[in-house]
Amino acid sequence: MNKEGILIVVSGFSGAGKGTIMKALLERYDNYALSISATTRDPRPGEEEGKAYFFKTTEEFEKMIAKDDLIEYAMYVGNYYGTPKAYVEEQLCAGKDVILEIEIQGALKVKEKFPNTLLLFVTPPSAEELRKRLEGRGTETQEVIDGRMKRAIEEAEYMDQYDYLVVNDELDVCVEEMHHLIQGEHERCFRNQTFIEHMKRELKGE
Amino acid sequence: MNKEGILIVVSGFSGAGKGTIMKALLERYDNYALSISATTRDPRPGEEEGKAYFFKTTEEFEKMIAKDDLIEYAMYVGNYYGTPKAYVEEQLCAGKDVILEIEIQGALKVKEKFPNTLLLFVTPPSAEELRKRLEGRGTETQEVIDGRMKRAIEEAEYMDQYDYLVVNDELDVCVEEMHHLIQGEHERCFRNQTFIEHMKRELKGE
Numbered sequence: 001m002n003k004e005g006i007l008i009v010v011s012g013f014s015g016a017g018k019g020t021i022m023k024a025l026l027e028r029y030d031n032y033a034l035s036i037s038a039t040t041r042d043p044r045p046g047e048e049e050g051k052a053y054f055f056k057t058t059e060e061f062e063k064m065i066a067k068d069d070l071i072e073y074a075m076y077v078g079n080y081y082g083t084p085k086a087y088v089e090e091q092l093c094a095g096k097d098v099i100l101e102i103e104i105q106g107a108l109k110v111k112e113k114f115p116n117t118l119l120l121f122v123t124p125p126s127a128e129e130l131r132k133r134l135e136g137r138g139t140e141t142q143e144v145i146d147g148r149m150k151r152a153i154e155e156a157e158y159m160d161q162y163d164y165l166v167v168n169d170e171l172d173v174c175v176e177e178m179h180h181l182i183q184g185e186h187e188r189c190f191r192n193q194t195f196i197e198h199m200k201r202e203l204k205g206e
Numbered sequence: 207m208n209k210e211g212i213l214i215v216v217s218g219f220s221g222a223g224k225g226t227i228m229k230a231l232l233e234r235y236d237n238y239a240l241s242i243s244a245t246t247r248d249p250r251p252g253e254e255e256g257k258a259y260f261f262k263t264t265e266e267f268e269k270m271i272a273k274d275d276l277i278e279y280a281m282y283v284g285n286y287y288g289t290p291k292a293y294v295e296e297q298l299c300a301g302k303d304v305i306l307e308i309e310i311q312g313a314l315k316v317k318e319k320f321p322n323t324l325l326l327f328v329t330p331p332s333a334e335e336l337r338k339r340l341e342g343r344g345t346e347t348q349e350v351i352d353g354r355m356k357r358a359i360e361e362a363e364y365m366d367q368y369d370y371l372v373v374n375d376e377l378d379v380c381v382e383e384m385h386h387l388i389q390g391e392h393e394r395c396f397r398n399q400t401f402i403e404h405m406k407r408e409l410k411g412e
Contacts, residue, residue, distance in 0.1 A: 127408035130409075160395050160396070162395050164395060177393065185390075187371055188369065189365060189369060199329065199332070200362045203336075
């Protein structure tokens with residue numbers, strides 16, 4: 001069966017619990033690797049090179065763009081952020097399912113470039129629950145919460161362009177479901193062309 | 207999430223273990239229903255109406271064809287065999303994932319008519335293992351075994367038209383994998399249009 005890893009992009013509403021799900025997924029199962037982004041922003045105290053980010057100068061980053069060394073990149077508040085291809089490919093070859101947490105526009109660009117990418121959209125079970133979670137954090141002003149809810153309206157328009165919907169109601173159930181659906185994807189026929197071709201030849205006695 | 211059942215067609219090489227897998231699947235999980243075929247052949251001793259088959263006269267069967275009451279049908283050794291739509295739809299509405307065990311031509315016809323059908327192809331891990339299993343049964347002549355192996359060559363040409371490959375190496379692992387991948391399919395975005403539309407409206411406060 002398919003031994004190469006799958007490239008997985010996870011997006012979803014702010015407040016849906018993406019971070020928590022991914023942390024649990026990486027802790028519980030050993031077949032996942034989280035993609036590490038490159039950025040031109042300065043490291044914050046305690047941020048190690050190659051852990052949260054690969055830190056680059058603008059010149060280095062633009063060289064990566066020119067050499068097509070990035071899966072996707074974007075400019076955000078004056079800094080570049082992007083996904084270096086080398087690390088992802090290395091992990092995929094080693095059989096890891098590599099997870100990218102990026103927003104919708106980036107996700108759709110990745111899918112266009114790599115059609116076998118698996119797009120997952122994380123959502124709470126309802127809009128009411130989303131607002132509750134954002135308010136429950138207690139760290140954001142009402143203005144910020146309203147802004148996030150407004151953004152969710154825009155993001156929801158793209159939900160059906162994703163492959164799977166991951167409803168985060170109970171964390172444990174959600175993490176297990178997500179793991180199972182990713183593992184199920186390894187059994188897709190289009191991901192097992194080598195097995196199929198080998199079977200055809202073996203049946204013919206070639 | 208998607209509460210309606212999924213229509214699943216299971217095909218595969220003779221000797222791949224379809225029957226055993228399906229039996230285990232139905233015993234272990236309560237979300238499956240096996241479709242019951244209609245046929246014009248005579249009941250064999252002990253075969254009850256509505257268990258192995260729905261028994262029909264040729265006139266009744268042809269009336270079902272005319273009224274488009276069958277999902278698919280075929281003529282085999284002078285008798286009709288087909289899948290009555292009513293039973294399948296009833297089970298799908300009740301939230302059951304309905305399994306049809308049919309050969310490849312029928313499977314592709316069902317997918318054409320109902321594009322949301324999930325096509326699963328069951329295969330042993332290798333052609334060598336397939337031959338071993340057919341010979342291991344000890345009930346068939348070498349001629350019959352050779353015929354089945356020859357048929358497998360033809361059938362293998364259609365493997366990549368299926369959605370998933372189910373490799374039956376160890377039965378228990380295989381049944382669990384098959385269950386997980388079917389459950390994962392319930393989370394596909396295109397199967398959750400109602401949820402997505404509802405979420406969009408709720409976010410907008412409609």
